Amino acid sequence: xxxxxxxxxxxxxxxxxxxxxxxxxxxxxxxxxxxxxxxxxxxxxxxxxxxxxxxxxxxxxxxxxxxxxxxxxxxxxxxxxxxxxxxxxxxxxxxxxxxxxxxxxxxxxxxxxxxxxxxxxxxxxxxxxxxxxxxxxxxxxxxxxxxxxxxxxxxxxxxxxxxxxxxxxxxxxxxxxxxxxxxxxxxxxxxxxxxxxxxxxxxxxxxxxxxxxxxxxxxxxxxxxxxxxxxxxxxxxxxxxxxxxxxxxxxxxxxxxxxxxxxxxxxxxxxxxxxxxxxxxxxxxxxxxxxxxxxxxxxxxxxxxxxxxxxxxxxxxxxxxxxxxxxxxxxxxxxxxxxxxxxxxxxxxxxxxxxxxxxxxxxxxxxxxxxxxxxxxxxxxxxxxxxxxxxxxxxxxxxxxxxxxxxxxxxxxxxxxxxxxxxxxxxx
Numbered sequence: 001x002x003x004x005x006x007x008x009x010x011x012x013x014x015x016x017x018x019x020x021x022x023x024x025x026x027x028x029x030x031x032x033x034x035x036x037x038x039x040x041x042x043x044x045x046x047x048x049x050x051x052x053x054x055x056x057x058x059x060x061x062x063x064x065x066x067x068x069x070x071x072x073x074x075x076x077x078x079x080x081x082x083x084x085x086x087x088x089x090x091x092x093x094x095x096x097x098x099x100x101x102x103x104x105x106x107x108x109x110x111x112x113x114x115x116x117x118x119x120x121x122x123x124x125x126x127x128x129x130x131x132x133x134x135x136x137x138x139x140x141x142x143x144x145x146x147x148x149x150x151x152x153x154x155x156x157x158x159x160x161x162x163x164x165x166x167x168x169x170x171x172x173x174x175x176x177x178x179x180x181x182x183x184x185x186x187x188x189x190x191x192x193x194x195x196x197x198x199x200x201x202x203x204x205x206x207x208x209x210x211x212x213x214x215x216x217x218x219x220x221x222x223x224x225x226x227x228x229x230x231x232x233x234x235x236x237x238x239x240x241x242x243x244x245x246x247x248x249x250x251x252x253x254x255x256x257x258x259x260x261x262x263x264x265x266x267x268x269x270x271x272x273x274x275x276x277x278x279x280x281x282x283x284x285x286x287x288x289x290x291x292x293x294x295x296x297x298x299x300x301x302x303x304x305x306x307x308x309x310x311x312x313x314x315x316x317x318x319x320x321x322x323x324x325x326x327x328x329x330x331x332x333x334x335x336x337x338x339x340x341x342x343x344x345x346x347x348x349x350x351x352x353x354x355x356x357x358x359x360x361x362x363x364x365x366x367x368x369x370x371x372x373x374x375x376x377x378x379x380x381x382x383x384x385x386x387x388x389x390x391x392x393x394x395x396x397x398x399x400x401x402x403x404x405x406x407x408x409x410x411x412x413x414x415x416x417x418x419x420x421x422x423x424x425x426x427x428x
Contacts, residue, residue, distance in 0.1 A: 051070060051386065051387050051388060051389075051390070052141075052389070052390055053390070053393075070386050071386055072362050072365045072366050072369065072386055073362070074386070075365055075369075075386065077365065078361060078362055078365050081312075081361055082354075082357075082358055082361065085312055085313070085316045085354075085357060086316070086354070088313065088316055088317070088320070089316040089317070089319050089320040089323070089353075089354075090320070091320070092316075092317055092320030092321060092324060093319075093320040093321070093323040093324040093327060094324070094327075095324065096320065096321050096324025096325060096327075096328065097324045097325075097327035097328045097331060100324065100325065100328045101328075101332075114314055115311060115314045115315045115318055115352075115353070115356075118307065118310065118311040118314065119311060119356065119360075121307060122304075122307050122308055122311045122360055123360075125300075125303070125304040125307065126304065126308070126360065126363050126364060126367065129296065129300075129301060129304055129367050129371075130363060130366065130367040130370075132296055132371075133367045133368075133370040133371040134370055136291045136292075136370075136371065137291075137370045137371075137373055137387070137389070139287060139290075139291040140287075140288050140291035140292055140373060140389060141389055142287065143284045143285070143286075143287030143288035143289075143291060144179075144284065144288055144389065144391060144394060145284075145394075146280060146281070146283065146284035146287065147178075147179060147182075147281050147284035147285055147288070148179065148284075148394060148398045149280075150277045150278070150280040150281035150284060151172070151175040151176070151179070151281060151398065151402070152398070152401055152402070152405070153277045153280075154171065154175065154250075154274065154277045154278065154281070155168065155171075155172055155175075155402055155405055155406075156405065157270075157273065157274050157277065158171065158257075158263070158274075159405065159406070159409045160418075161262070161263050161264075161270075161418075161419070161420040162417055162418050162419030162420055162421070163257060163262045163263060163420075164262065164423075165215060165406075166213060166214065166215050167253070167257060167262065168406075169213075169214035169215045169217070169218050170213075170214040170253065171250060171253055171254070172214075172225060172402055173214045173217060173225055173226075173227060174246050174247075174249050174250050174253070175246075175250060175281070176224070176225040176226045176395075176398065176399060176402070177207070177225075177226045177227070177228055177246060178242070178243045178244075178246040178247060178250075178281075178285070179226070179243070179395060179398065180207065180224070180226035180395060181226075181236075181242045181243040181246065182243035182285055182288060183391045183392075183395060184199075184200070184203045185200075185241070185242075185243060186288070186292055186374045187199070187374045188200055189292070189293075189374070190372060190374050190375040204228070204233060207224070207226050207227055207228050208227070208228055208229075208230060208233055209227035209228065209229065211227065218403075218406075221403075224399060225399050225402065226395075241289075243285055244282065244285050244286070247278055247281060247282050247285075250278055250281075251275060251278050254271075254274055254275065254278065258271055260421075261420070261421045262420065262421050263420055264420065292373075292374070295371065296371075304364075305364065308360050308361065308364050311357065311360065312357035312360065312361060315352070315353040315354070315356060315357045316353055316354065316357065318349065318353050319349050319350055319352075319353035319354060322345065322346060322349040322353075323346060323349070323350075326342060326345075326346050329342070366386075366387070369386045369387030369388075370387045373387060373388050373389040374388065374389070374391075375388070
């Protein structure tokens with residue numbers, strides 16, 4: 001009993017001396033800055049038009065009128081459509097001014113009534129489509145986050161059980177490879193059919209490695225963990241969806257660990273928990289697939305888009321005729337015809353007949369951007385469109401978390417790494 005107390009006190013004294021030495025050689029924390037200085041290294045991947053990273057406080061200030069990057073106002077298709085509508089309005093106004101001899105015989109208010117009726121229907125249909133697109137966008141994002149959380153949890157479970165690093169590295173490589181495969185496949189679906197094969201080949205060629213094992217892939221700090229061997233790639237080339245089928249290898253590898261005694265056997269709750277994490281990742285992939293591939297019926301969205309365009313044409317026609325009547329009055333009576341009431345009618349007609357269609361067209365563009373969060377990529381460059389899900393940033397953070405978790409596991413401060421199967425037994 002006394003020997004045990006002496007050994008305990010000796011160990012405590014040794015640890016206390018180590019702590020004292022460490023504190024003595026460490027800078028006073030009170031004198032250190034609250035924020036670490038920039039080391040010049042990129043700790044986070046920045047994506048253009050990251051629709052998830054913004055300061056919500058700016059939304060209630062006038063800065064929202066100037067910060068237009070990554071918004072619908074920078075889309076060329078929106079301004080092209082409005083340019084065509086304004087050109088149509090100008091042509092109609094010119095035609096009315098040249099052809100109309102008596103301006104008082106033309107009642108332009110009839111067109112305003114038609115546009116008012118259509119605006120209600122268009123607003124209702126656009127609201128439903130925008131709500132559906134936002135819900136699908138959230139479901140797709142949640143599916144990715146569920147997949148990434150399951151991968152992080154799987155790594156934590158294997159490290160806590162002291163599984164050999166080579167097995168952990170292999171399992172994580174398959175998991176990250178599955179996430180990248182899903183990401184590239186979703187981008188590929190938005191490309192024209194004649195560009196998809198070249199896109200897939202370029203991405204898989206980039207992920208092909210000549211490393212001898214997964215630990216060597218881990219050792220390359222500047223490279224992604226999403227690496228595949230040529231033999232593995234030959235198998236995955238035959239698959240329709242490698243992102244899902246890779247989890248067959250992951251679950252089989254987990255079962256192999258259980259059979260080898262590196263993790264608890266199959267009847268135990270721990271094994272069930274690990275398999276449940278793999279199922280969670282698989283379900284996340286299925287949720288992403290369902291959110292992206294299952295779109296609203298074309299008969300609905302086609303009617304909605306057609307009504308938006310028809311409503312815009314009727315509105316600019318109404319303004320064109322109002323402006324044409326005004327020009328006809330000026331041609332007939334001179335500048336004296338431009339009374340305050342006439343100018344007021346032209347201004348009100350311009351606001352109602354141009355700003356309204358512009359906003360409806362902008363809402364349609366927003367809904368389409370959100371409905372296709374992976375559109376805009378090409379063989380040469382990644383997607384960079386408004387409303388996209390920043391999957392490159394999420395994947396970068398996933399790999400960083402995996403490497404950080406391994407760093408923490410290999411630098412335990414006061415205890416030895418536990419092993420479900422001791423390393424000596426594993427060597428035998």
